[in-house]
Amino acid sequence: MLPAMPSRMNSGTDYQPTAEQLQVLQTASEFAYQIWESRTVSCQTFLRSYPLNSTLTRQQIDDLIQDYTLDENYQLADETKVMSGLRNLRKLLMMRWIWQDALQMISLEQLTDELSEFAGGCISFAKDYTYQHLIAKYGEPTFINEQGNVQIDDMAIMAMGKLGAQELNLSSDIDLIFVHQARGETNGDKAKGTRSIDNKRFMTRLGQGIIKLLDNKTADGFVFRVDMRLRPWGDGSDLAIHLSALQKYFALHGRAWERFAWLKARVVGQIDQPFYDAIQALIKPFVFRYYVDYSAFSALREMKSLIQNQVAQREDLDNIKLGAGGIRDIEFIVQAFQLIYGGRHPQLQVKPCLEAMQVLRELGYLEQITYDNLQAAYRFLRRLEHAIQAINDQQTQRLPHDAYWQHNLAVTLGFNDWQALLTQLNAHRDNVNVPFERMVTERQVPDNEDNDLEPEHLEAQIARLNEVLTKENRELLQNFWQSKMVANLSEEARERLDDAYPVIVHALLAHQEQQKLANAALPRLIALLEAICRRSIYLVMIAENPNATIELIPMLSASPWIAKSWHSILYC
Template identity: 30%
Template sequence: MPEEEELARLAHEALTCDPAAALEPLGRLGFGDPERASQALDRLAGQAPFLAPLPAQVLVALARTGRPDQGLRHLERFVETSGARLSLYARLKDYPRLADYLIQVLGHSRFLTDILVRNPEYLYWLFEETPFLEQALDKQTLSRQAHQQLEAEQATVRRLEVLRRFQRRELLRIGAAEVLGLKPVAQVGRELADLADVVIECALEAATEELSVRYGRPRSERGQPAHFGVICLGKHGGQELNYSSDVDLLFVYDEEGYTRPPRGGAAMSNEEYFTRLSRRLIQMLTEASAEGFLYRVDMRLRPEGEVGPLVRSLAGLRLYYESHGQLWERQMLIKARLAAGSTEVWVRFRDLVAPFVYPAHFKVSPQEEIRRIKERIEHQILEQPSRDNNIKLRAGGIRDIEFIVQCLQLLKGRVELKARSHNTLEAIGQLTRTKALSAQEATRLREAYCFFRRVENLLQIEDGRSVYALPEDPVAARGLAWCLGLADGPALQQKVEEHLEQVRRIFAGIFHSAPSAGEQWGWLLEAEPGSTRAREALGSRGFADGEAAHRHLASLMQGGMMTSTARQHLEDLLPELIASLSLSADPDQALVRFVQIVGAYGAPGVFYGLLHSHPPFRNLLIAVCGSSPFLAELVRRDPGLLDGLVSRQFEPPPGWHQAPETLLGHRNQEVLRIGTDDLLGLATEEETFLRLTELAEQILQAAYALAFRQVVKRRGRPRTRSGEARFACFAGGKFGGRELDFGSDLDLFFVYEGEGRTGRTRTENHLFFTELAQELIRFLAEGNLYPVDTRLRPEGRNAPMVISLSAYLRYLTGRAALWERLALSRARLVAGDVQLGRRLQLAIHRFVFGREVDAQTAREVLEMRLRLEPQPGPVDLKRGPGGIVDIEFIAQILVLKLGRTQHSLRLTSTRQVLNGLSQTGQLPQEETQFLLDAYDRLRGIEKGMRLASDQADNILPEGREMAALARSVGQHSPEALVAEVQELMRRTRGLFNQIFAAFIEGS
């Protein structure tokens, strides 16, 4: 800063020489635009420049701000609204201190300038008529003054306007002292907090009066008055408020009960009354008028945050903090203080939370948890353009100082009661006395904190905005530096870096734990919605919509059941979760499924702990979410199925098969187990299909037993002259072939033996067994167990549901068609009477294998296969040319031909038939192996489609679903998968044509 004498000389020169010559001294005074400054000076002088010259000390004062252009603009605004220009100039000339104070305020703060422009009369109140600019007004004095001004007003609207003007005037008083450096940082923060307390107190009184007139006063259940308290938190609670701070509040009342309404009114619960009171108070504080608004209110620190109740009773708060309180809430409550309302409520609240804030033992180390929070904050500010200059959130900044102090308070506060101060500077002093901080550490923290808070205050008072970054503009940096008594912007930056380094060293000494694995991603949970860094980070890991993925990950932290331990478990899971999901077929949808399962489980804290303590289970669940929407949906619908994944030795409860409602749970548990084994590669395709078939048989037999008991209970047992009638349930298709897939239906047909009636209701046996079949199908279908297809019965879907053995035998030897020979080659007994089943199996084999397969038969089978082909279009794995059906037809026609003489080939499984043909030399080894490989591959892809949707669709999907399918079956792209399938089907069709041509040509 230039010397005072030099500034005075330049100012005199600028004011007394002609306008052209004035540009040079104005430039040397620091004006960036001397010509505009000269014009402004002329406008300020008005019509009598020689009679009322602008005092030179004003120019000197403007130069001393370091931002004279801004100061001059603000001075011109103020003069235009003051209305008494000559009188003002005379005062500025006669009272140099007044000129200096005014210009410093105008030069450094548009926010304070706006107040003076709005109320020019405040100038003399501020600098002349009151002696308290350098003094501290206590809270009682402020409250008395506010109530005196409110006394004349009765209407709430008018009282709020008076309150807004009172607040604005007091902000000017405190802010002017701040700019002029007349008060220490601690005093400024305390006065700003006291002002907020008084404003909230006055607003609460007005809101209480309004509601009491309408609803009466709240009473406890014992009839005593119920009380309400407004607890302030954060900087407000710590009496460290900024000029643009929100007020963090927590609303609490003491007793449950009801209001005593005016005559004719209805009583209201205390909870509803105090909720309405809280809403009205927030409205009063935040609602804007021509006079502005009072405060922004932040209620997110209350239990459960934005989704939690607005107000809670003391008992409700106790329950929450004891059950769900997290370590950050302990930190937050250190600064809790009564802002307005009942002192009795405050005392009870303070005593209630003290054991929570200062427990005998911590489940999670405060150093570890606070360090994790700090690292997330540092990750967040990486996206901010001004991140390198952020004195609040940078490493070594204000937040680090607060975290150091709060961590030591948590550790020492249980025994050292004086360490429980809500004010940071007071706490530093107390922690020094308890030896938690050395004298040197305390000095460095105190100096850094006071310096940073003064910088923060000056930044915010500039425009009344929440700013924490040093200005990049050199002129603004110079002005800030001069206000702090420093030489220039670089000197300011150097001072900041020195303090940051000192604090970083102390922070590192206290928070010395090594980062855990989860912290490389833990910052995602705190990143703001729409975060560019989060979107790009997740996009680089394979998520197509990084912004949505970030939103889903952040949602994992929501809910009232989250604890600090649960949070730590979740952060530890993040690297594995993100890495595993990124390798899945569709990372975006896999994450959605994981979030849905967490939500369905209902206790995320417990769930994260389970995932944390059981790595195999965790990996299994991520595999399910990443590879099988079908299995993930099973888990979402019934999270209890996860029990079977935690323990691979899980056994179903006894008697699961004895009630219809328990069949589905057992079926889903086993499907999940089979599916996860398949995903992890613990089973081959053949083993998976066999296990699914065996499960279906198990469920079918249990359902058959239940259905039989039900029908017998209604009708009695079916009798014949020689004893009891018999019933057999046969399977065909892939169920008969022991090759069921996920989502397959059950091909069934039913045969009974023995005419007669039931013993009790005399119902004909045919009707009894029809009812039995219908009851069985109903159990399977309505219980969501399996869809049933009964078209294999004689005459198809229009025929009776069941048929007698004699009628069935006549049908086989008479009207049965060729397609039925093929279909019945896979028929086998799955439930019912074993003796009847054996006799029926022999009859079916006589029908299937009793005739030669000549050229005409082969031609008819070929035509039958071609009729099943779809129209040209998307790739159909099953029915398309060269698809799965081609291989099944090859196996079936060879079984029909060779099974007549080689009983070992009378097999129901396509794969077993192909193996048998290879072993007996009926097909060349190379051709057989190709058919086996093609069959396994096509069915494996089909299985991948079933796991994705549980729908029996055999058409290759498109777009995103196709990309996911390709990845799930080991192909690098959809195009590669299509090319592979087309080549397999081309070669299969070629072999199919070759084999059928040989049959037809008789060679």
């Protein structure tokens, strides 16, 4: 690889680039170079105030947003001029970020943070701007709180995905979910020239206004592509959801992939602390479980299988995000660990991928060599992603097919030629694929008994168990299955019990074969099952760990305390 290029940049605050620096920009990005060529004076003025060798703070970004949304009288502009101003500001910032990245003058973390802060600033501005226009027509949205008092409703804008984790890329869309506090209506008054509408309509129009300001493509382009498909029920559902509806959705309909999505959820901008706390009180128990989350294993297997099937069907080696060993695989590894262990280890409840990866290493869930490989691959792939997107400001993760841009991409990233880049890329992909293949592998099977837990073997095993059990124990087992407790189990708990039963039968037969004590263990096992069925996550642990279950049965036959202690622990 070629050496890094910070030395190419002039020192001090000189905004006039050298010919070599301009060549770097032209090589890296047709999009950014056209901005420079078409508005050179504006770019020079911008870079004088915000040099390439400096970073941007959130305050500077907010000040820029304010400056670019004023009219010629330094008053807040009308909607058309606001949209134009935000889009022109984006072009200047994109030109600067692409140039900084090509010159290797900005770290991955700093670049993604500045991109995310710009998105956050634009979202907050768009919300405030639209809100002021709406209350002038309808008054403020209100609801009656639990104390019977009238309270102003507010809408929290939840940033999901890369924006939620403060790791937005150069040409990313922004995934948002709108959440407001409660049903109600605005305090519009015809005597004051306003009219009342319900909060649902108000929040819908607020959301639509935000999307219009940021997403609508005009002659000046766009600010951010806005994607609302992650909201409960997806496309076609209400644009904004209130807290009680979100709570109900999480409880009854939330799916495993949504836990992945909400893991990175973050409130953009300022809302009242009680509202913020109420949102967090819903999200945290939905995403994280205090115990080791064995219930996630099955869902994670399905998600991993889906990823593998998509890769196999597409044979898409050009996609550095979705292809084998790509960005998605790294994120899956990290987020799977967070989902399973994050409830027990609060330090895992961080959102950026690199931060979570470091915590996993510190906790021992990732070996040092695996951590080193994953973080190196992630950094390489994210910088490659930025370089691909910089070419024409396109939301893509595909390697270019054009030989000209293949060469330019390689040079921009410090390689001598395209083949050298591909060699490095494939090495990183291989390093990612090894831990990805190890993640949430197929459900554990008992040692040396690979086939006994298959459905077609269960009836034969139950018949063998009936031959082994005494008449009293057969009746005890039958009474358990016919009990009111089992009949009243939730659908999820009953499904977990059915999944665990083949493992239990197998473990009892193994114990009978080894020690002839299945009849001693069974009554205590049923006492244990009656306790853990009420907290069915333990049934998942049995199903996921047949070897551990085989070890549990002898303990039950040896000591009635085991079953009793499980019962007391569960109810403490």
